[in-house]
Amino acid sequence: MTRPVAVGLDGSPASLAAADWGAREALRRDLPLRLVHVWEWQPPPAPPVGTDAPRLWTERLLREAAADLRSRFPDLVITTASLMGAPPEVLCDVAEESELMAIGSAGLGRLAGFFLGSVAMSTVAHTERPVVLVRAGTTAAAERLLATGERPLSAMPYRPVVLGLDLSRPCDGVIRFAFETAALRAAPLRVVHGRNPPAFFAYGVGVTPSVRDDVAVQEAEVLRTALRRWRERYPGIDVIEQAVIGQPVHHLVDAGADAGLVVIGKRTDRLSAGPTRIGHIAHAVMHHCPAPVAVVPHD
Structure with a gap:
């Protein structure tokens, strides 16, 4: 069908x-x-x-x-x-x-x-x-x-497809949707991955620029590893990787100003008996991103 x-x-x-x-x-x-x-x-x-x-x-x-x-x-x-x-x-x-x-x-x-x-x-x-x-x-x-x-x-x-990626949970369905969409448009794919740092990062306690740089390098490598097999599966797509420390919302909204589509995930918890929730990052992007926003459910 x-x-x-x-x-x-x-x-x-x-x-x-x-x-x-x-x-x-x-x-x-x-x-x-x-x-x-x-x-x-x-x-x-x-x-x-x-x-x-x-x-x-x-x-x-x-x-x-x-x-x-x-x-x-x-x-x-x-x-x-x-x-x-x-x-x-x-x-x-x-x-x-x-x-x-x-x-x-x-x-x-x-x-x-x-x-x-x-x-x-x-x-x-x-x-x-x-x-x-x-x-x-x-x-x-x-x-x-x-x-x-x-x-x-x-x-x-076509303008770039932007993918907001959370690597702390399985998200193959979201990645697949973004790559397939970019392939259909023959458009570049910009992948934004952010991770919340430990609390002491926010206050700068004992944090030197070298430590921040090391964390950024580690996150960039995590992102590069996660996307390697997808790059191989879609070799014709120009992929731009952006690993950021902190909340990625502002980066996604900024990227949306020049995007044809912004793709974000929404976790589907079939085992939970409580009300279905939309994550705060997805919620913020949905309300403030100027480009069309695709919300893709995943486990």
């Missing part, structure tokens, strides 16, 4: 940007595109007036979005679905049937970051498939040219 690239549409500019991003990603992966709108039934007022309005609006939204994409990407297979239910639950079900899902996120400004609604946050937290958060108006310039159909997909240059 071929899994599509799915997009959650709600009519906002951010969700339409996600549809545009999803269309181009489906073309790269030679997959169909599925546009989905979820609406939750509410008891009508008394007397009931216009009870068909939500359904008609949904049908129009999907019809117009699909028509726009078909006009620009005539080779893309596009299907639409209007689904009823609680949006987070339904979108999670859709994501599980998809190769990946794209959802829009709205911008609040450079300082405030980006607004992720409860639907997007819940979908990212609970699904075990990759979810990509797309910002309205932040698509890379080269990809905007592609969206106009002025140049073929194979001729387009």
Whole structure:
């Protein structure tokens, strides 16, 4: 069974940007595109007036979005679905049937970051498939040219893919996703790995520059070793390694300013009975990185 690239549409500019991003990603992966709108039934007022309005609006939204994409990407297979239910639950079900899902996120400004609604946050937290958060108006310039159909997909240059890597836990699925995505784009891959230093580093107690340098060298070697087999598997990718001491959030957000996609992992703890959590690093990147952010679940 071929899994599509799915997009959650709600009519906002951010969700339409996600549809545009999803269309181009489906073309790269030679997959169909599925546009989905979820609406939750509410008891009508008394007397009931216009009870068909939500359904008609949904049908129009999907019809117009699909028509726009078909006009620009005539080779893309596009299907639409209007689904009823609680949006987070339904979108999670859709994501599980998809190769990946794209959802829009709205911008609040450079300082405030980006607004992720409860639907997007819940979908990212609970699904075990990759979810990509797309910002309205932040698509890379080269990809905007592609969206106009002025140049073929194979001729387009792409901005780097950035991978935020935590080597303290297994993360092969996240690494594989980043390498495959960079290979599909023929784009360079920048890997950012950070490690929190011991507490005394933060206060500089007994820490000399040589000690800091030694730790940095050790972390760089750890990163180089972890990526060696992936470099061999994808020899055509230009890989830039960046090992940093301390929280990598600021480095990832800075790298996102010139990236086509930022890839981060989200740990999936199937044995835990507590609520599903999104790590603080992933949470910060999701809210402040200007590039599209792919959140990839892993064990």
